[in-house]
């Protein structure tokens with residue numbers, strides 16, 4: 001298999017973007033990544049675009065060919081990739097596979113979502129379609145509800161405290177306060193999290209990521225060609241992609257997402273690194289409790305120790321494993337189909353040494369994307385050249 | 386006594402609330418329908434206060450994950466009587482089947 005590098009990245013601001021449609025959002029991120037990679041004019045061999053709910057919320061299908069045509073990419077294969085909130089983690093993975101297999105030399109990958117123009121009820125319903133309609137979502141379960149159930153069980157089973165969970169929001173909102181691309185650029189105090197409106201007990205408003213618009217993109221290239229374009233390439237050394245049950249009742253342990261565990265193990269094995277070798281991580285904090293389950297599932301801490309780890313500062317900017325220095329989904333927002341590539345954007349910036357909350361000397365970074373009720377997960381490990 | 390339908394594997398005896406083509410655990414196609422009494426305990430639950438459009442007006446409502454004594458874990462609506470509060474490990478029992486799924490109540 002050929003080795004793969006990231007040679008360019010682009011990302012729009014995340015948040016409420018009334019004046020720009022879904023196609024133009026995607027174009028903005030793609031044009032940013034193409035010009036960052038210094039490949040204008042150079043043929044792109046394939047295009048993968050992650051998106052989850054464009055049909056339901058933006059009334060637009062056929063996204064990948066439409067975006068590619070507007071970019072002038074020519075008659076290349078273009079595919080929309082859907083895996084709920086992990087859509088663009090999977091798009092990235094497909095780009096990696098196409099180059100690793102030798103079928104392509106340069107691949108553009110992107111993710112986009114436009115959510116804020118729809119009613120909250122419609123957004124809740126569209127997002128709930130990532131769950132199992134036959135069994136759980138027909139009951140009126142929602143994604144905040146799903147994570148409310150996980151959170152209550154985590155607190156019961158592992159002694160995790162309400163304050164430890166809230167600390168994830170305090171930390172990530174503090175990191176995001178200096179990120180000009182984040183939806184929220186304002187820190188929150190512990191008391192504000194604990195007193196915010198109840199959404200799905202015990203989950204409160206500030207435990208949740210906001211509904212956002214946004215897009216992110218990356219240009220991938222065969223590693224042996226990367227130096228032709230840029231001296232700032234970052235290598236993809238591990239790629240994992242796994243499936244788990246799409247329902248709570250089929251989870252063996254309500255505090256473990258098996259897809260994350262398996263995808264993480266695949267990525268570590270391929271990269272030849274251990275969790276302790278990771279210098280910086282962006283993990284899928286769609287809700288506060290999700291960051292705690294993620295750092296456990298990825299092996300940064302033992303199962304059940306995630307809450308204490310956050311409270312003790314392990315995942316803080318100056319901790320041994322800075323997690324979500326970008327502010328995470330809790331600050332940046334969660335335009336679902338764009339999230340996975342926005343995480344890659346942040347990790348590449350960290351490994352180039354020009355991130356907003358730069359982790360000093362970061363050499364190896366990890367991006368973890370989770371979709372549905374743990375139905376799908378991707379984990380990517382990147383390394384500075 | 387109320388009862389509700391589930392699906393049992395004749396080979397490994399695992400249960401499912403869905404009519405699987407093959408057993409989710411052992412892959413056997415020897416699946417038959419069974420009637421469960423539906424006694425169990427709460428594994429976890431939440432109270433939905435921001436529902437999807439189709440359930441607007443019903444909020445707040447409980448949704449719970451329940452371990453049945455009959456060896457099945459399911460997700461269901463939970464009825465909590467006025468003045469009581471649910472807690473993990475509380476005993477619950479099947480109450481009724483609705484178009485949107487099973488309802489349990491605190492014992």
Ligand SMILES: [Zn+2]
Nearest residue numbers: 394397408411
């Ligand atoms: Zn079986």
